[in-house]
Amino acid sequence: MDVFTSAAEFLRRRRPERPVLALRPHAAFRAARWFIANFPGRVLYAAKANDAPEIIEALTDAGIRAFDVASLVEIERLAPVEDAELFFMNPVKSRGAIARAYSDFGVRSFAFDSDDELDKIVQETGEARDLDLYLRVACPNTHSLIPLEGKFGASPQAAPALLLRARQIARRLGITFHVGSQAVVPAAFGEALRQIGQLIVTSGVMVDAVDIGGGFPSRYPHSDPPELSSYMEEVVRAADELAVKHSCELLCEPGRALVAEAESVIVRVDARRDRALYVNDGAFGTLFDAAYLGFRFPAKLIPSTRRKPKELAEFTLYGPTCDSDDQMPGPFVLPDCAREGDYIEIGQIGAYGRVMATRFNGFGEYDEVMLTDEPMLSMYAEQGASEKEQDEMLKSALA
Numbered sequence: 001m002d003v004f005t006s007a008a009e010f011l012r013r014r015r016p017e018r019p020v021l022a023l024r025p026h027a028a029f030r031a032a033r034w035f036i037a038n039f040p041g042r043v044l045y046a047a048k049a050n051d052a053p054e055i056i057e058a059l060t061d062a063g064i065r066a067f068d069v070a071s072l073v074e075i076e077r078l079a080p081v082e083d084a085e086l087f088f089m090n091p092v093k094s095r096g097a098i099a100r101a102y103s104d105f106g107v108r109s110f111a112f113d114s115d116d117e118l119d120k121i122v123q124e125t126g127e128a129r130d131l132d133l134y135l136r137v138a139c140p141n142t143h144s145l146i147p148l149e150g151k152f153g154a155s156p157q158a159a160p161a162l163l164l165r166a167r168q169i170a171r172r173l174g175i176t177f178h179v180g181s182q183a184v185v186p187a188a189f190g191e192a193l194r195q196i197g198q199l200i201v202t203s204g205v206m207v208d209a210v211d212i213g214g215g216f217p218s219r220y221p222h223s224d225p226p227e228l229s230s231y232m233e234e235v236v237r238a239a240d241e242l243a244v245k246h247s248c249e250l251l252c253e254p255g256r257a258l259v260a261e262a263e264s265v266i267v268r269v270d271a272r273r274d275r276a277l278y279v280n281d282g283a284f285g286t287l288f289d290a291a292y293l294g295f296r297f298p299a300k301l302i303p304s305t306r307r308k309p310k311e312l313a314e315f316t317l318y319g320p321t322c323d324s325d326d327q328m329p330g331p332f333v334l335p336d337c338a339r340e341g342d343y344i345e346i347g348q349i350g351a352y353g354r355v356m357a358t359r360f361n362g363f364g365e366y367d368e369v370m371l372t373d374e375p376m377l378s379m380y381a382e383q384g385a386s387e388k389e390q391d392e393m394l395k396s397a398l399a
């Protein structure tokens with residue numbers, strides 16, 4: 001893959017027809033190093049967030065060896081990673097996937113949240129005695145921008161009996177939860193961990209592991225969460241109150257926080273209509289979250305011709321398909337003079353960007369490049385570009 005120092009340098013040499021996935025694996029490496037150094041337990045990567053081989057390689061180079069996988073395809077993709085340990089944490093799996101995961105890929109860690117799922121795991125692994133079972137429990141998702149509650153998780157009423165039953169089957173027994181993605185308040189983790197503590201005491205069942213899931217935030221124009229260190233302080237405090245703290249391993253499975261910064265998409269403006277820009281990627285591509293979840297992403301104009309610096313303006317983006325839902329309200333802040341033929345770097349799409357892209361209307365094909373500069377926003381860089389600095393960068397790009 002070709003390497004450039006920035007999107008602007010890339011566009012000085014190329015005028016790509018297709019949208020471009022611009023990878024910054026160094027950002028994923030830095031994030032993984034930070035998590036490994038600061039999380040008081042084992043860090044798994046939630047492989048659903050980004051499946052680019054270069055990103056996986058950066059994470060493994062940084063020391064990640066364990067992965068939360070949701071499907072057989074993710075298992076097949078990650079099993080070849082040296083010393084990989086795979087955790088099949090989707091609480092509802094097909095029988096065939098459980099059987100193949102266990103017998104063909106050596107997966108031993110499985111999540112469940114019901115008696116039926118536990119039955120499936122027991123039957124499809126031939127009543128194996130070497131299973132590491134994780135009970136997914138429901139927990140409040142009130143502090144997250146993307147609540148994931150409702151679909152999965154044993155209720156506080158059902159959880160004690162499930163724990164008791166699984167204890168008799170499992171080699172190792174764990175509890176897991178998910179506070180929702182982009183949790184913007186560290187207390188989300190403390191509250192969930194206290195709930196787990198209560199469950200352990202009331203059920204009287206010893207557990208060997210607590211997996212606090214994902215949910216750690218990244219930085220976006222609409223969401224500027226507290227420092228990640230305050231999340232770790234909250235986790236350490238709450239984990240210290242667990243009755244099983246001395247015998248229990250702590251795990252986490254971040255997706256977003258490890259990879260959001262590690263990818264931008266570079267799009268071309270194919271039309272301008274007032275404050276709307278029609279670009280060549282959208283809701284059915286890498287910008288699903290901007291279309292359906294109200295996400296705003298940082299945007300940088302890379303003009304196709306020299307123009308005098310102008311004021312900034314707020315734009316809506318439309319994607320390339322014929323569907324009128326292919327709209328990203330943003331607003332995306334860009335110089336007022338943006339016009340057809342210009343390119344835009346849209347940052348922070350490393351989590352749930354490329355993996356969401358479909359082939360709808362014949363789109364969904366991307367070029368790929370690697371960039372060596374800093375991500376547009378960062379939870380980890382010493383001086384992640386502030387909005388003011390970004391404005392200045394935009395203006396100087398036009399000069």
Ligand SMILES: Cc1ncc(COP(=O)(O)O)c(C=O)c1O
Nearest residue numbers: 046181214215216253254255256
């Ligand atoms: C079981 C599980 N673990 C981890 C994650 C990663 O979450 P996030 O990207 O918010 O860190 C998800 C996301 O859906 C998940 O379902």
